Amino acid sequence: MSVSPGKGLLSIGEVASRTGLAVSAIRYYDDEGLVTARRTAGGRRMFIRSDIRRLSFILIAQQMGFSLEEIRAQLRQLPLERTPNKRDWEKISRGFRAQLDARIGMLERLRDRLDGCIGCGCLSLETCKLYNPDDRARETGTGPRLVVQKSVIG
Missing domain, CATH: 1.10.1660.10 (Multidrug-efflux Transporter Regulator; Chain: A; Domain 2)
Structure with missing residues (x-):
């Protein structure tokens, strides 16, 4: 046209x-x-x-x-x-x-957890022992579970 x-x-x-x-x-x-x-x-x-x-x-x-x-x-x-x-x-x-x-939720979780446990399974920080003892987040998948997913352990 x-x-x-x-x-x-x-x-x-x-x-x-x-x-x-x-x-x-x-x-x-x-x-x-x-x-x-x-x-x-x-x-x-x-x-x-x-x-x-x-x-x-x-x-x-x-x-x-x-x-x-x-x-x-x-x-x-x-x-x-x-x-x-x-x-x-x-x-x-x-x-x-x-x-x-x-x-926005993922960015907030990243902001709040980046300096602590993010659920990646490394367990190298003292806070990981509180948030993710014995790497319980591993049961829900690989990677930074506490940032990527809303709630994986609890």
Whole structure:
């Protein structure tokens, strides 16, 4: 579908200026189907205003460690035929909330236990004898069980 410049559409340069993203990044996200540019007769990419929010969401989600596939799955829930509204954005925020809560929990456990026993099985610290006597965490798997899992011994 060919569109005319104007008509409330923004050029890729304008979108880059508003989002802080490089033009090449915006082209990449368009090529990946995370946003959908409209094309002028000359092939220039034009974007609707709500694409600024989509791109900003992508940027934030990537900085939080979400993969493009995870981001794509969330963005698929947004309507393409109209500008997403507050309810649409609330829907995808619920999709990320559980994942963010789990990451926050793991970061808190890491912060609280990094200088003590993390359940890795080394038992080299005196605190390991209190938190993980006889390496009981080993029964639940390998690695830093007291950080990775919410509760493994108790």
